[in-house]
Amino acid sequence: MDNPAVSLDQAAALKRLDGDVDIYRVLAGVFLEDAPVQMDKLGEAIGSGDVQCAMGIAHTLKSGARTVGAMLLGELCAELECGLATGGQSPAGDVFARLLAEYRQIARLLETEIGC
């Protein structure tokens, strides 16, 4: 994504949280703490062909991403989850590469610009 404002829709996330910035910060903190571990596990699961495990991780990451307003990341997780479910391991590498790039951008935004 070239435009960070599009990939991280904090306003939409806050709207769902009734504008509660406190909870947003807690959930963003949980996401930042948990997502790197999940990304590593996701890479391992795809690499080892463990489709069920990869689907579970993609599902969890999807919810976490959407919760903090990372909508494109959420969509990529959904795409990966559906792709794994329908096509198994083979198409996963491509989506994972895009997902990884998007995740890094979101993590940087949350850590620096948002101050989480």
Place this chain on the structure above:
Amino acid sequence: MTAVKDAPAPSLLVVDDDPGHLAMLTTLIRGWGYATEGAHSGEAAVETALRRPFDLILMDVRMAGISGIEALRAVKASNPAIPILIMTAYSTVESAVEALKAGAYDYLTKPLDFDVLRLSLARALEHAGLRKENEALRRELGQAEGVGLIGASRAMRRVLDMVAMIAPSEATVLISGETGSGKELVARAIHKASARASGPLVAVNCAALAESLLESELFGHEKGAFTGAERRREGRFKQADGGTVFLDEIGEVSAAMQLRLLRVLQEREVVRVGGNETLPVDVRVLAATNRDLRALVADGRFRQDLYYRLNVVALHLPPLRERAGDIPLLAAHFLQKYGAKNKKNVQGFTPAAMDCLLRHPWPGNVRELENAVERAVVLSTGAIAGERELPPELLAGVAVTAPAAQNPVGAAAALPVMLLEDAEKIAVLAAMREAEGNKSQAARMLGVTRKTLHAKLRKYGFTRRPE
């Protein structure tokens, strides 16, 4: 892993442009029981792999001439199924992604850990073998009888393996599983793959008939046996002679009927209602239930001797929520089925609709999914069905936690012991994440009111705001 005795050793092509490393690897791997061949370059690897088939290729990435990734692409173009393990000195996620994108089964980092290499080879070969077996099994079971038994999940593969294993025997099979999970389809698959396939398969729903009618239905009756019995009629057991009888809902039959069924299973003969003549029957019996027959036996409501007669082989069908990975495959199958029936060309679901299908706990199992897809086909006006075409209960997203709630012991097995308060904090945050920040939905998932959820959020310092 060593190669299985009496079976040809799996053949491996090892590719490395370092002659010393190549010689070391081929010798090492040969020592593990595999047949190995070496290639000194990517070009040689492609030529060798095209000349004769291998079970697996282990290939270095960085080589003079064409790279391992390029060689991998060339080999995969002619043999997409072959597992290829890539060796790379770069242990970054990016190199894994590049290898996976090119179709590698897995990648290993250099310097190689030989235990990891040995395990990876075994796993890749096992995976490739399972895929071949599964494909063969599907062919064996036949497309028509595989309907509803569609699934690539581990759970469904176990069922298909089991069906293939028990079908050729004469064993009585007790099929258990929730309503709508496909018990009758399994019975049909077993019959179809058995030596009795050319004989009839006669299915009887034991719960659908009153006891007196069921008795007549199963065993037949003589003329005048009861009011309305104007002529002699053969029962289902006799009609199934040379084939298979499928007794559905066996857990619902009365004590008297249980005794009669026990006699049939023991003696292999039936007596028509109102008659004295014993008639030999040559049938295989398959039975199914959605109840816990063992518990019924413990309660004295089901005969233990009949239970053991029926339960020679037990086959449990997993509920759909435990094989969610099969949902897209099943949905695609039902789309095609009902598309053809309704003369509509619905080719797929939007990602959001598929998300709903994947999230729903499917208490009615495959039958419920089939109904939902049929509805989507009927209501859909375009080539892609959306959320609006799905039944409303799928959109609520309420029952995400249902499996854990239904099986708290199983869910607990995956968790460490922790303070109750910590468990509650985790549950609250997990629900907020799963509901993507929607407090009302998170509260429903937790089984509390929105007000209570807010109180919890305040209690644990997640918010300072009043509700």
